[in-house]
Amino acid sequence: MTQNPHHNGHSLHQPILLGNARRGYRGVVQAIDPHRGTSSLQPVELESRLIELGFVEGAKVEVLHEGIIGRDPIAVRVDNITIAVRRREAMAIVLM
Amino acid sequence: MSSVESHPFNLALVGTPNSGKTSLFNALTGSRQKVANYPGVTVERKTGLFTTPGGRVVSLVDLPGTYSLRGRSPDEEITRDVVLGRKSGEPVPDLVLCVADSTNLRLTFRLMLELKATGRPLMLVLNMYDIAMRRGVTVDVEKLSAQLGVPVVTSIAVRKGGTAELLKRTDEFAAQATSPAASDHWRPLSTSELRALQREADRIIADCVSLPARPHTLTAQVDRVVLHPVAGLVILVLLLFLMFQAVFSWAQPVMELISGAFEALGAFVQANMPEGLLQSFLQNGVISGVGSVLVFLPQIIIIFLFILLLEDLGYMARAAFLMDRIMGGAGLHGRAFIPLLSSFACAIPGIMATRVIDNKRDRLTTILIAPLMTCSARIPVYTLIISAFVPAKEVFGWINLQGLVMFGLYTAGIVSALTVSALVKFFMWRDYEPAPFMLELPDYKLPRLKSVGIGIYIRATMFLQRAGTTIFSMMVLIWFLASFPRPPAGATEPAIDFSLASIIGHAIEPVLAPLGFNWQIGVALIPGMAAREVAVAALGTVYAIEGGKEAAEQIGQVLASKWSLATALSLLAWFVFAPQCASTLAVIKRETGSWGWMGVTFIYMFALAYIASLITYNVAVAFGAG
Numbered sequence: 001m002t003q004n005p006h007h008n009g010h011s012l013h014q015p016i017l018l019g020n021a022r023r024g025y026r027g028v029v030q031a032i033d034p035h036r037g038t039s040s041l042q043p044v045e046l047e048s049r050l051i052e053l054g055f056v057e058g059a060k061v062e063v064l065h066e067g068i069i070g071r072d073p074i075a076v077r078v079d080n081i082t083i084a085v086r087r088r089e090a091m092a093i094v095l096m
Numbered sequence: 097m098s099s100v101e102s103h104p105f106n107l108a109l110v111g112t113p114n115s116g117k118t119s120l121f122n123a124l125t126g127s128r129q130k131v132a133n134y135p136g137v138t139v140e141r142k143t144g145l146f147t148t149p150g151g152r153v154v155s156l157v158d159l160p161g162t163y164s165l166r167g168r169s170p171d172e173e174i175t176r177d178v179v180l181g182r183k184s185g186e187p188v189p190d191l192v193l194c195v196a197d198s199t200n201l202r203l204t205f206r207l208m209l210e211l212k213a214t215g216r217p218l219m220l221v222l223n224m225y226d227i228a229m230r231r232g233v234t235v236d237v238e239k240l241s242a243q244l245g246v247p248v249v250t251s252i253a254v255r256k257g258g259t260a261e262l263l264k265r266t267d268e269f270a271a272q273a274t275s276p277a278a279s280d281h282w283r284p285l286s287t288s289e290l291r292a293l294q295r296e297a298d299r300i301i302a303d304c305v306s307l308p309a310r311p312h313t314l315t316a317q318v319d320r321v322v323l324h325p326v327a328g329l330v331i332l333v334l335l336l337f338l339m340f341q342a343v344f345s346w347a348q349p350v351m352e353l354i355s356g357a358f359e360a361l362g363a364f365v366q367a368n369m370p371e372g373l374l375q376s377f378l379q380n381g382v383i384s385g386v387g388s389v390l391v392f393l394p395q396i397i398i399i400f401l402f403i404l405l406l407e408d409l410g411y412m413a414r415a416a417f418l419m420d421r422i423m424g425g426a427g428l429h430g431r432a433f434i435p436l437l438s439s440f441a442c443a444i445p446g447i448m449a450t451r452v453i454d455n456k457r458d459r460l461t462t463i464l465i466a467p468l469m470t471c472s473a474r475i476p477v478y479t480l481i482i483s484a485f486v487p488a489k490e491v492f493g494w495i496n497l498q499g500l501v502m503f504g505l506y507t508a509g510i511v512s513a514l515t516v517s518a519l520v521k522f523f524m525w526r527d528y529e530p531a532p533f534m535l536e537l538p539d540y541k542l543p544r545l546k547s548v549g550i551g552i553y554i555r556a557t558m559f560l561q562r563a564g565t566t567i568f569s570m571m572v573l574i575w576f577l578a579s580f581p582r583p584p585a586g587a588t589e590p591a592i593d594f595s596l597a598s599i600i601g602h603a604i605e606p607v608l609a610p611l612g613f614n615w616q617i618g619v620a621l622i623p624g625m626a627a628r629e630v631a632v633a634a635l636g637t638v639y640a641i642e643g644g645k646e647a648a649e650q651i652g653q654v655l656a657s658k659w660s661l662a663t664a665l666s667l668l669a670w671f672v673f674a675p676q677c678a679s680t681l682a683v684i685k686r687e688t689g690s691w692g693w694m695g696v697t698f699i700y701m702f703a704l705a706y707i708a709s710l711i712t713y714n715v716a717v718a719f720g721a722g
Contacts, residue, residue: 032287040455040529044287045168049534051290052163054202056298064316068325069421073430073533075323080307081200082319082537084417084430089532 018061018076019091026062027095029055037091046092053085054078055093104145104155105270106187110179110211111195112203113161114410114538116223119547120195120253121158127550140448149260150267155187163203165210166284169454180214180282190273191266195221198228198235198250199539201305205297206290208244214282218246219269221262225250227541232308240304254544315539319414328418339402340506341499343475347394354394358387373579380640381575384633386568392479392629396472396559397552399441404551408543412437413535420533426514427521429458430533436462436513439469440506441555443680446471447687455531461517463687464697467680468513468673470506473628477671478505480632484652485664508672512704570623574634577619597638611670611706612663612713612722621676628676662716669712673705 016027019037032050034043041049055061055078064082065075073086111117121129125144142158159178160171167173174183181188194211196204201222211218222228222235241248249265252258285293301307322328362383369375406412412434420430428436431453439446446466453459470478482498491497577597584594600622601615608618616638624631636651639658655664675681675698685694716722 038529039532041532046532047287048164048166048285048290049168049532051287051294052203052206053534053536054294056291056294065319065323065417066325067417067421068329069425073417073420075319075417075537079202081202082315084413084420084533084535084537086420086530086533089534 016095017091018063018074018093018095019087019089021063021074021090021095022071023063023066023074026060029057029059029061029093030096031057031094032092033094034092036094037088039089039092041089046089050089050092053083054081055083061093061095103187104153105266105273106190107154107156107266108178108189108192109156109158109195110175110192110207111161111223112163112197112207112536114200114536115161115195115197115204116253117158117161117195119544120221120223120251120259121156122547122550123253123259124154125156127553129550129554148263148267148270150271152267152270154266154270157186157189162207164207164285164290165214165282169451171451176282179211179216181216181277188277189216191217191219191269193219193221193262195223197538198222198225199231199233201301202294202297203536205300206294208246209293209297210285212244212246217269217273219265220244220246220248222248222250223253224541226252226255226258234306236304240300243300243304254546318540319537322411322414323417328414332415332418335402335406337503339399340503341496342402343395343398343502345496345499347398350394351391354391355387358383358390362387376579377572377575380637381571382568384636384640386564386571386633390560392472392476393556393559395475396441397556399472400552400555401548403438403441404548405543408541408548410538410540413537416533416535417537423514424530426518427461427525428514428517429453429455429462429531431535432458432462436466436469439466439471442471442473443467443469443677444683447680447683450687453531457525458531460688460693461520461525463684464520464693464700465513465517467675467677467684467697467701468509468516470509470672471628471677473677474505474671476629476632478502478668480635480652481655481664481668484656485659485661505668505672512673516700570627570630571633571637574619574623574630574637578638610713611709612660612666612717613670613709614659614663616658617663617667621674624676625678627679628671631671631676661721662713665716665721666709666713669708670705673701673708675701675705 015030017036018027018029021027032047032055034041034047034050039046059079060077062077063074064077067073071087073084074090075082075084076090109117109121121142121144125146128146129142129144140160144156144158146154146156148154157178159175162172162175165172165176165179167176177183178186178189179192192211194204194208196208208218208220220240222237225235228235235250237248237250247265247269249261251262322331362379365375365379365383369378406415415437416430416433419433423430423432432450434452435446435449437446438449443466446469447463450459450462450466453462479502482501486498486501489497491500574597577600578595580596581594597619598615601619604618604622605613605615608621613621616635619638620631620634623634632651635655639651639654659667681694681698684697685691688694
């Protein structure tokens with residue numbers, strides 16, 4: 001289980017996004033930035049839904065599973081529940 | 097407003113999806129529940145009556161699961177409006193029960209805080225408390241109640257007596273309740289308010305709940321296999337395959353028992369009644385007609401058994417996860433998997449279940465293709481034709497050839513549904529962004545027999561009511577058409593040749609002849625518009641009146657002797673596609689709110705059916721099966 005599986009070799013300046021994280025990645029939610037990613041939802045709506053599913057600042061996350069096509073969607077442990085989400089929406093979740 | 101005594105105490109259940117709300121509802125009301133729709137929308141309205149130990153009559157409503165009161169789908173809007181007491185035609189709840197899964201309190205507590213802000217009378221129910229305790233979760237209930245400012249009770253919905261405290265507190269509450277008024281304290285929360293509520297919820301949890309050091313690992317271990325990209329899909333396919341084999345082999349003995357009973361009843365009527373119209377009506381119209389439909393009850397029960405078990409187990413959300421991108425390739429949303437799987441039982445609940453898809457276009461596509469999934473009403477037709485034309489031998493040592501053909505027909509339905517969906521996306525909605533897929537994957541829970549039993553009971557009752565009303569009246573109509581006018585005295589041909597059915601059948605025969613259908617099939621297809629399974633009974637009645645008692649009992653053999661293999665295959669192809677179900681069309685009209693979409697479904701399915709049958713028949717004839 002590697003701690004740095006960000007696949008396109010991120011630099012220190014680029015934040016780690018849950019949408020790029022690979023299976024086994026563990027981190028803590030730093031911020032929700034609904035303007036990142038390519039979700040079809042309005043930013044406010046995307047942010048509200050993510051919060052309602054437990055993605056709030058400080059929540060511990062771990063990528064548990066990946067889908068078969070394009071490693072998408074992903075199943076994420078968020079504190080003590082598991083949420084399935086597509087990578088394009090998970091891009092709005094900034095990790096630290 | 098009437099006095100408190102004259103109307104039942106109105107209780108509403110609110111909670112997040114997977115909070116065990118439905119099992120609590122089942123525990124409180126047992127089988128005394130009513131499933132209907134809210135007027136004007138197709139959101140399921142589940143209500144039930146029960147009497148508390150204190151002798152108070154309570155009317156309980158199970159509201160659709162939601163994470164917040166924002167109401168981003170018709171379901172969630174209903175939940176909000178009923179809770180706030182502003183849904184017209186619905187009583188204002190005297191008490192709102194907020195149901196929480198005790199093993200997973202975070203999301204419910206935030207909802208709970210949002211509910212509290214509305215000022216409605218509230219009680220928090222910590223459900224599945226036994227599982228939580230076993231996992232090492234402990235809750236300081238009194239402290240929690242003090243911090244939340246609402247009464248808190250624990251409950252174990254699935255255990256006898258597990259709701260005693262809830263009932264006692266409800267009685268206490270009701271004794272001093274005043275008539276409730278609608279609330280106007282609610283407005284949508286901003287994202288910063290949502291965050292603040294979640295922080296408050298987390299603070300209360302940290303204060304009053306002690307969580308186990310080790311998280312629940314069984315679900316994680318199972319998911320390692322079940323959600324594995326390859327193994328998970330293999331398991332999903334095996335499950336579906338097992339389901340269809342079960343429908344065929346497990347149901348067989350019971351089905352033989354039922355058809356035997358109806359045959360005996362028919363023979364009894366024939367032996368004990370004077371020959372004539374009434375005898376013919378009872379034997380050929382009523383008994384053989386209703387019997388030929390009732391015989392499929394075991395198969396319908398098995399399909400629903402699988403669906404309900406998988407749902408209660410927590411597997412359905414996993415199936416949606418596994419299928420999301422695969423279905424995405426066909427332009428479908430992962431959440432469409434559950435409605436489409438329900439459509440294997442019946443397209444009507446399937447189409448109604450599409451309301452879990454909040455994007456309108458995704459929902460419409462799913463509605464359009466749901467009738468292509470092989471519903472249980474096709475089973476009678478398929479079974480009859482397969483058993484008459486496909487030998488019951490084993491292939492590869494263990495697979496029943498008849499089951500394999502059935503599996504092939506199901507596959508044809510699925511493949512055509514995915515193709516239609518892909519075409520719809522390509523031609524109509526090429527430029528649209530896919531809607532998000534966000535779903536909680538609940539911990540696995542052992543399904544409870546009582547809950548599954550109640551679910552099956554309610555669905556079986558609905559099927560029987562249909563058999564008793566729609567199907568029965570269609571059978572009477574068919575018998576009438578096949579029996580009148582009576583043949584002239586001294587006629588040597590079978591009586592049916594003089595009947596209205598024969599006239600109608602012959603009139604449409606030219607259209608159906610290219611498909612290899614004879615006029616008897618034409619007669620059966622018309623009432624089959626009411627419900628597919630009626631076609632079987634109609635064939636039974638037509639051939640019975642034509643050929644007498646032996647024909648009715650041996651309908652399969654009669655078909656094998658009267659039809660070519662090409663005709664049989666062509667009819668199978670027809671039933672894969674044809675929109676032979678008036679109730680499905682009615683539901684599509686209601687769900688889409690448009691005659692147009694209903695018309696589109698009707699026409700495209702008819703066109704597909706005609707083309708598929710035409711090709712099947714001609715290919716089969718070319719191969720010498722004519």
